[in-house]
Amino acid sequence: MTAHAKELAVDVRGLRKQYGDVTAVDGIDLGIRKGEVFGLLGPNGAGKSTTVEILQGNRDRDAGEVSVLGSDPAHGTRAWRSRVGIVWQDESAPAELTVGETVRHFARYYPRPRDPGEVIGLVGLEAKENSRIKALSGGQRRRLDVALGVIGDPELLLLDEPTTGFDPAARRQFWDLIRKLADEGTTILLTTHYLEEAEALAHRLAIISRGQVVAEGEPTALRQRHGTGATVEWIEPDGVPRTEHTDTPTRTVAELMRRFDGEIPGLRVGRPTLEDVYLRLTGQEDAR
Amino acid sequence: MTTTAVRSRTEAPAARLPGAWGLGLRQGALELKQFFRQRDQVVFTFAFPVVFLFLFASIFSDDVEGAGITASQLYVPAMMAAGIMSTSFQSLGISIAIERDEKVLRRLRGTPMPPAAYFLGKIWLVLVTGLLETVILLAVGTTLYDVELPSDAARWFDFAWIFVLGLTACALLGIAISSLPKTSKSASSVVVLPFLVLQFISGVYIAIDTIPDWMLNIGALFPLKWMCQGLRGVFLPESAQVLEQAGGWEFGRVALVLAAWCVGGLLLCLLTFRWKNRRDG
Numbered sequence: 001m002t003a004h005a006k007e008l009a010v011d012v013r014g015l016r017k018q019y020g021d022v023t024a025v026d027g028i029d030l031g032i033r034k035g036e037v038f039g040l041l042g043p044n045g046a047g048k049s050t051t052v053e054i055l056q057g058n059r060d061r062d063a064g065e066v067s068v069l070g071s072d073p074a075h076g077t078r079a080w081r082s083r084v085g086i087v088w089q090d091e092s093a094p095a096e097l098t099v100g101e102t103v104r105h106f107a108r109y110y111p112r113p114r115d116p117g118e119v120i121g122l123v124g125l126e127a128k129e130n131s132r133i134k135a136l137s138g139g140q141r142r143r144l145d146v147a148l149g150v151i152g153d154p155e156l157l158l159l160d161e162p163t164t165g166f167d168p169a170a171r172r173q174f175w176d177l178i179r180k181l182a183d184e185g186t187t188i189l190l191t192t193h194y195l196e197e198a199e200a201l202a203h204r205l206a207i208i209s210r211g212q213v214v215a216e217g218e219p220t221a222l223r224q225r226h227g228t229g230a231t232v233e234w235i236e237p238d239g240v241p242r243t244e245h246t247d248t249p250t251r252t253v254a255e256l257m258r259r260f261d262g263e264i265p266g267l268r269v270g271r272p273t274l275e276d277v278y279l280r281l282t283g284q285e286d287a288r
Numbered sequence: 289m290t291t292t293a294v295r296s297r298t299e300a301p302a303a304r305l306p307g308a309w310g311l312g313l314r315q316g317a318l319e320l321k322q323f324f325r326q327r328d329q330v331v332f333t334f335a336f337p338v339v340f341l342f343l344f345a346s347i348f349s350d351d352v353e354g355a356g357i358t359a360s361q362l363y364v365p366a367m368m369a370a371g372i373m374s375t376s377f378q379s380l381g382i383s384i385a386i387e388r389d390e391k392v393l394r395r396l397r398g399t400p401m402p403p404a405a406y407f408l409g410k411i412w413l414v415l416v417t418g419l420l421e422t423v424i425l426l427a428v429g430t431t432l433y434d435v436e437l438p439s440d441a442a443r444w445f446d447f448a449w450i451f452v453l454g455l456t457a458c459a460l461l462g463i464a465i466s467s468l469p470k471t472s473k474s475a476s477s478v479v480v481l482p483f484l485v486l487q488f489i490s491g492v493y494i495a496i497d498t499i500p501d502w503m504l505n506i507g508a509l510f511p512l513k514w515m516c517q518g519l520r521g522v523f524l525p526e527s528a529q530v531l532e533q534a535g536g537w538e539f540g541r542v543a544l545v546l547a548a549w550c551v552g553g554l555l556l557c558l559l560t561f562r563w564k565n566r567r568d569g
Contacts, residue, residue, distance in 0.1 A: 056398060058564070078305050082400035092391040096325040097318070105318055108311060109401040111303035132325075152399070 008067070009034045009156050009187040010055060015064035017050050024050040026211030028064075032189055034155075037182045039202030040191040043282050047211040048191040049089065052160045055189070056086050069156055082110050085154030085186075089161055091141045093148065095134035099125050102133060103147050110152035123147045123177060139170040143177075150181060157181060159190040163197060175200055195275050209282040219274055226281060227272035232256075235266035311405035316412025323413060333379060334421055337371035338428060344493060345433050352495075356527035359495065364429030365519035366492045371421040372451065373458045373483065373512055376414040380462030381479035384410070388565050389472035397563040407557075411459060418455045426523075435523050446539060447522045453546035454515040460553025461511070467560050486512045497531050504533055511549045518542040 010032035017025040025047040032038040040048050053059040054066060057073035057080075066073060071080045093102055103120055107113035120129055123143040128136060136144065142162065149157060159178075163171045171194075178201050182188055192198050198205045199219045206216040215222055230249040234256060235241050246252050249269050256264050278284075324330055344367070345360035352359055387393050396406060429435040438444060465482070469475040487493055489507035496504060496516075507513040520528065521537030529536050 058394065058398065078400040078402060081398065082305065084398075086395075086398040088391065088395060088398075090391055092395045094318075094322055094392065096322045101318070101321070105314065106399065108306060108314055109399040111305050111400070148395075 007033055009069060010038075010189060011065075011067040012051075012055075013065045015051065015054065015066060016062045017047075017054065017059070018062050023211050025054075025061075028208065028211070028213055030206060030213070032187060034187050035182075035185055036203045037178065037188045037190070037201050039198035039205035040189065040208060041193070041195065041198045041205050041278065042191075042208040043193055043284060046208045046282070048193075048208060049160055051208075052158055052189065052191055056084070056158055057081070079111075082112075082152055083155045085149040085152060085157040087145050087149035087157065087159040087162055089164070091138075091145065093133050093141065093144055096132060098130050098132055099136070099144055099147075100129040102144070103151055106148050106151050112153055113151050114153045116151065119147050119151050122150070122180065124173065139166055142166070142170075143174070146174075146177065150186070154186065156187045156189070159188065161191055161193070163192070163194065171197070195278050199274055207278060207281050214281045215277070223272065223274045223277055226277045227274075229272065231268075231270040231272075233266065233268040233270070234264050237265075241266065305400055305402075308402040308404040308408065311401065312408025313412065315405050315409025316416075319409045319413040320416055323417065333375060333417065334424060337367050337374060337421065337425060340370070340493075341367040341425060341428060342432075352528070352531065354527075355531050356525055358433070360433040361429075361435050361524060362495055362520070362528075362531075364425065364433055364435045365523045366516045368422050368425045368429075368523075369454065369490075369512060369515035369519050370487055370492045371425050372418050372455050372515060373486075375418040375421050376455050376458040377462040377465070378479055378483050379417070380410055380414060380459055381465045382475045384463060384466035385469045385475035385479070386472040388466065388562070389475075391564075393563045407463070410463065411456070414455060414459045418451070422451065429523070436525075438522060443522050446518065450515060450518040450522065450542065450546070453543065453550060454511055454518075457511045457546050457549035457553050458515075460550065460557055464553060464556040464560055467562050470566060486510055489513075491516045495531070496533060501533075508533075508545075511546055514542045514545045518546075 008031050010030060012028060012030040015025050015028040015030075016023070028047070028051060030038075030040075030051075040051065042048050050059065054061045055068050055073055057068075057076040060074065068076075069080065069083050071077070073080075073084075076084075097105075099120060100116070104116045107116050120126055123146050125140060125143055125147065128140060133141065133144065142165075146159075146162065149159070162178075163174050166174060175197070178188060178190070182201075188201075190198075190201065202219065204216070204218055205222070206213045207222075208214065215226055217225065229245055229247050232244045232246060232249050232252045233241065244252055253264075253267070253269065256267070341363055345363040348359040348363070350359055351357075352362065384393075393406075426435075426437075430437060438447075462479070465479055466475075469478040486507060489499060489503040490510065490513035491499065491504075491507070492512070499507075504513070517532065517537060518539065520532075521539060521542075532538070
């Protein structure tokens with residue numbers, strides 16, 4: 001293994017997966033560095049979950065090379081599984097057990113688990129430690145899922161759409177939790193279709209669409225690279241609003257200043273947001 | 289942007305993974321805890337064979353000619369065998385199918401839990417529930433239907449191995465059949481039908497001397513018939529041997545068939561067990 005590959009927690013090349021006639025993953029390359037938070041962003045059905053399931057060792061692939069913490073997940077050993085934490089998309093914790101019982105029991109599966117009490121505190125379920133899982137709310141169950149994902153003190157945490165169905169407050173709490181884990185040095189891969197989530201959490205992100213990576217990089221770099229041009233809006237003297245797309249907004253504004261000789265009514269100069277970039281790259285511009 | 293700086297963690301030396309036996313014991317304790325917390329399931333599991341024993345043994349209570357026993361007494365070992373099969377085959381077949389459908393199994397597979405620990409946990413669960421069921425049925429049989437407990441230690445030894453081999457064979461078959469239902473909704477029908485058929489052709493509901501030979505021969509391919517026969521040998525007087533198809537208890541053959549099913553069931557489990565349902569690929 002090269003020194004470069006050693007620095008990568010996840011190294012994916014030419015990954016392909018087909019379901020019948022449908023190509024879910026169509027040649028994806030990904031490199032996730034140790035210690036970083038990596039966002040996999042894309043609309044529903046873009047191939048995010050399939051990719052993550054292959055990384056988890058839970059789905060076969062048709063082609064491509066995959067290395068997760070130096071091993072092929074298709075042949076993951078127990079020792080390898082103890083280093084990878086998974087937060088599943090669907091709730092499947094035993095309903096009749098309490099939060100405390102479940103977290104303590106899962107800790108026993110791992111050679112070097114975190115302290116169960118500390119993990120319950122980390123996800124903010126102290127008050128629910130003695131509640132049966134069936135009595136938890138959706139958001140609380142999700143936090144339990146995270147607790148079970150990190151109880152083994154994983155080097156790599158794979159989260160598949162962790163905040164789907166959260167209210168805004170719960171989502172903020174969850175983000176804080178992910179940041180805490182990232183601060184501790186956990187490498188985190190998270191899929192999401194919420195753009196602000198990827199922007200808030202990820203050091204780097206890849207946008208995938210129809211099974212392919214259409215853009216990759218730091219959120220600000222992505223915006224600069226793919227978000228060319230600007231929008232200038234103003235209102236004409238006859239009251240009609242005008243919008244102009246231009247690569248030279250300063251010149252447009254200078255021309256307007258000459259024409260209006262003073263304040264330009266309703267002037268707005270907009271740079272494309274990451275959302276504009278995302279929608280354009282995933283072919284969803286019409287959604288705006 | 290509010291992200292934190294990339295930091296890398298120090299790598300710790302490898303620690304030993306927990307062993308399957310110890311984890312299996314813990315897993316078993318957890319399975320029992322979950323089982324006994326589902327009160328309706330507990331009542332249903334334990335009451336079902338007791339109710340059936342009460343119904344059949346009360347409806348058919350005449351003396352059986354030339355066998356020195358009553359028809360009621362015939363039902364006690366038969367329902368004990370059915371009880372062992374229901375706590376192992378039926379309850380595992382249904383519950384594992386549900387766990388697979390609800391992705392509990394897939395979640396476990398994502399942890400470093402050794403697969404053996406999961407199965408050991410299930411074995412502990414059925415050992416405890418199967419023993420409880422047997423004790424309840426035996427208590428009903430001795431108090432209501434005058435079944436006598438054997439005074440001979442050899443007979444108790446026979447009981448012990450019939451119980452363990454029968455329970456193990458049925459548990460393994462239950463684990464194997466759990467892969468058959470496509471969803472948790474169809475699980476109970478898929479599992480209960482073969483169990484019900486076997487109960488009819490193995491001498492549980494209907495005395496063996498009234499079942500057509502060809503049916504008995506089919507029943508004889510499966511463990512339940514031999515569990516019934518062995519338990520009759522343990523709890524009924526020698527005079528009742530005349531009712532058997534072969535005219536005797538055939539303990540040797542009982543042991544052989546049950547042991548063979550333990551091996552066959554294990555192979556079947558190893559070949560067919562899946563941690564995900566078919567939809568999850």
